[in-house]
Amino acid sequence: MRRLALVVLAACAAPATPPSTPACEPGEVQDVIDTRVSLDLASLQGNARISACPAPGEREVKLDVSGLDIGEVRRDGEVVESRQEGGWLHVAAVEGERADFAVGYSFPARDKTAFDGWMPELGVSFVWPHFCGNLFPCDPALDDGVRFELDVTGLPEGTSAVYPRAIPADAPDYMLALAVGDYRRVDLGTSTGGTQLYAWHFPGQETATSAGTAHMVDVFGYYERTYGPYSFGPEAGTVQVDWGIGSWGGMEHHPYVHVGQWDFGDEEAQNHEMAHAWYGDGVRIACWEDFVLAEGTTTYITARALEQVGGPSQWDYYVDDFLTPSCTGRDVNTIVLPDQSCNEIDFLQHDLWSLATYMKGACFYEEVADVIGAEQLDAVLAEFYAERVGTAARMQDMIDLIEARSEAADRAAIDSAVQDWLRTEACPEDYATRCRAHESRGP
Template sequence: MKHLFTLAWASIPLFLLAGCGDGDSGKGPEPGPIPVAPTQNLDRDILSTALALDVTALTGEATIVLAPAEKPGASFEVDGLVIQSVEDSSGQLEYAVQEGRLDVGVKESAENTTLDIKYTYTTQKNFDGYLAEGVSFLWPRFCGNLFPCKSVPSEGVSFEMALAGVPSGKQAVFPNEIPADAPTYMPAFALGVYTYVALGTTKAGTKVGVYHLPGEDAAAAEGTKDLAAVFDWFETTYGSYSFGGAVASVSADWGPGAYGGMEHHPYWHVARDAMNDPEVHAHEAAHGWFGNGVRISCWEDFVLSEGTASYLAARGLEAVAGQAAGEKIWSDYQTRLDDVIQDEDTVLMLDTCNTIDLITHPLWSNVTYMKGAFFYRAVEAQVGRDKLDAALAKFYGTYKNRAAHMQDMIDTIQAETGADISVHVDGWLKGLGKP
């Protein structure tokens, strides 16, 4: 706990203590602000977070802007951090850390309040923070191992980031700014000997590229040959991208055996072993619209992120690379679906909100990706591609940079197409096996 004032009484002259010699009334100095005791308040909204990280010293400073609040206090997840100080514009604030939660003694306010939090962090070993491989990995609830945050998926925060202490000979790839509300697992950085390759500029002016590591020239070229065109198709079909004017796939050295990607927009990470896979690059790009562009309200809405992104990856690649490319992806999806439902099948739509541990729940498996993708494909077959695309664009426009439920998507599709899609909802999202 930190206290606001320490008075060195021995250094104050006695005549001042007595109020003599200056004609005053004998009153002492005006008292300063009364400190607020550390107060738990997880409801105080975080508007923005500016991070200054030293990746060698493992120190951090987070400048956090809080929304107005009628109640005092503010709380953050800090599981992997050691807090050194918390201040606002008046000076140091009292705080307490217990059970991985930082409670700050900040007053209620009708205006935004800015906190400055200094801390240290550590290297993590289980894909849960800053990894020894030189990359950060915050999905799904590990932002508190890198900066003070709230990992609930509906929380939307804009970010700034600055890095110091980058080892000589290495480059840090990270966004200086994430200008729109984003989920708190989204900001990330990667250190390595990177080569940047410009892939093109979309009609909306977004620059698309790839950062690859040594020896990955051919793999990166193969995996991203259609990425700029796919990104352009997403923008044209579903709406404008909201996380900056430059995006890229970034090779992430996650170690042997790692595959897939992570939606750390605008510079999403792709495992080294997956750099040659166009579907992985397209999938992570699609999260700029669904998963990140529209956040999920609850972990139980996971299919809104992953099922939608899987469907859009297939659609985007077919649109720019041809029907054969699309058929190949759907054939691969079918194989994955048949494999996963044998031992990891689960209902995708649950009646709870944030009561599951996504990491251990069956939703955190290919079943969500594949059954979600086939749900959209079934809806497409019923209503037609044009109508489904229009519904997806309507949904994105309505919930852009906000949180939504999968039920909101279902309601939007039915309202926009005029179709009853309950048979597909019941079969793919609420049932087991394949309809």
């Protein structure tokens, strides 16, 4: 996700196999395992087939349906007992057993100014950060990763829809999206990791598309080779979207990310959204307080990969256009890694939701790379991803791993980077030089 100023910026695979056993793994919280959504855009009727394990000791599954009109809940054709309260649907379940049921519903169109569901005027859905309950019954908790299938019918004439038929790995609920429009598809090629890449653009946008995706196949290959295999299926792509007054930045709707139409020619925006498959979507954040683990990491690895494949350096752009305004009071500044609270902040009203988090996070990693070597930092990012893909993690876990994989002599410098970039509101005095210096000792 990327946001600028006051505007909102922001695969065909084998279907998930049905469970062979209804028993649930012991866990601490409710777990939605998979969700198969069918949407009819003409009638605005939906159906969601859900498999979920209730929370321990609970005899119901609770789902956010705050933006939906719920019809019947059924299992094997029989109506299942359910009730609604305060925007939540409670579906009867057996304690400790997996519940499989289908929810029929309608999803009223959302206004483009609210920007929190299916917006027919724009031809896109957008449910980040916690508005999945405007599109399908869901548990918006960050620690709940879900496998999805999606089927879309009722398209307006002359349009095509871009959406994943199946997402074969655990994803955050806000990752699921569709885009409908007059799309042209470009085959970008196959990455070295074997992922087929595409771009979908509006008519007449060939030049922007070429510019924005110039290094995408190589960058994607760098992510795969360096950080680990892509987890969201055999293909991925970027989709040009009209977000109304704020068509800048993009949103990590893997496998088909959305990039605002005004930024479609921007390689940084494009490859940023691709990088979220590793950090933000692949490794989810456990708490909104850990937003820097998604955005700081993604911002850093985008610049790193572009540079490594012969693309343009992003560091002047980062420092001059985004970091400096935050550091000089022209834009929001904040402590980007608040103390250890988890999901206690009102994220959309919090200053963490600002470019300070992206840039100070990227500067933190850049400085760590200067200390331990960019290749060593890549190895740490790969190890972290390998251990935690498909799960939710905290930024402190990342800091701990960086420290564990560095020489004792480097610890003080790493601690300073943590303190100065993540734990202090004021930017370091020499912020521009320190972030831009980029003196990796790697070969």
